[in-house]
Amino acid sequence: MDRNECLMSAMVVFPLFFSHVVLRARGDDRPEHSGSPSYNGSKGSHYVGDHCLSTCSAILQHAFCNTTSHRCECSREYPVVIDNLICEEARHLGDLCRYDKVCTFSDLNSECRAGPDHLSPVCRCRVHYEPTPFQSGSTRMYCVKDPLSELLEPDTPTVVGLLAGLALMSCLICLVLRLFYRARHARARGYGDASLPPPLSLTVA
Structure with missing residues (x-):
């Protein structure tokens, strides 16, 4: 193979390789729903939102085929969609969790993280947010921003402006x-005061 043939092969192979990498990064390497036999039937409906006829794949737990839109959807008991592959139940503050989405589905100011008093991650309020009862005497809690957090939080531009x-x-x-x-x-x-009367001069004849 001479030099020209090597250059031609490289010009053909490299664009195909980079296009494949870009498609995988965007998540577009899956077959298109329309016109693809593997996604027109129930056996190929492996993702939430895929086209289906009557049922979805057994891989999708807690999902069903919407006969109106003919798309796989999560059930009402498990409404949280994780990466279009998993249907999870929504969690509240203090509940065990594995993903942030199951916490933010119930409270946007919460997250899934482990604390010093829990070995397993649970739904907790984000930094600068405090759990507050939903109503007086209610056991349900939701996250409210601490008004003192903004004053105590170090902000470099604010401090510099204040010092200036x-x-x-x-x-x-x-x-x-x-x-x-x-x-x-x-x-x-060195000159006289104008408020004082002028001096009088007397001449003796």
Whole structure:
């Protein structure tokens, strides 16, 4: 194989390789739903949202085939969709969890993470949010932002602006005090005071 044939092969192979990588990164490497026999039947409906006829694949647990839209959907008891592959039950604060979505489905200000008092991750409020009862005497909690968190949270632009403002105010105060001191303790001038009556001169004949 000479040099020209190598260059031609590289020009053909590299674009195909990069297009495949881009499609996999975008998630477009799955077959199209329309016109693909593997996705027109119930056996090929492996993702939530795939086309189906009457039932979805057994891989999709807690999913059903919507006979109106002919798409696989999660059931009402498991409404949280994880990566179009899993249907999970929504979780509340304090419930065990595996994904953030099961927590944010019930409360947007919550997340799934482990705490010092739990070995397993549970739904907890995000940073700067505190659990608050939904109603007086209610056991259901939801996350409310702590009003003191913004004041205690270090914010570099705010701190820099505050320091610059204080420095400018200090300079202005010093300038005003200096002018006031000069005006109060002015030096005596060398000419007469106009408020005093003019001196009288007497001539003796």
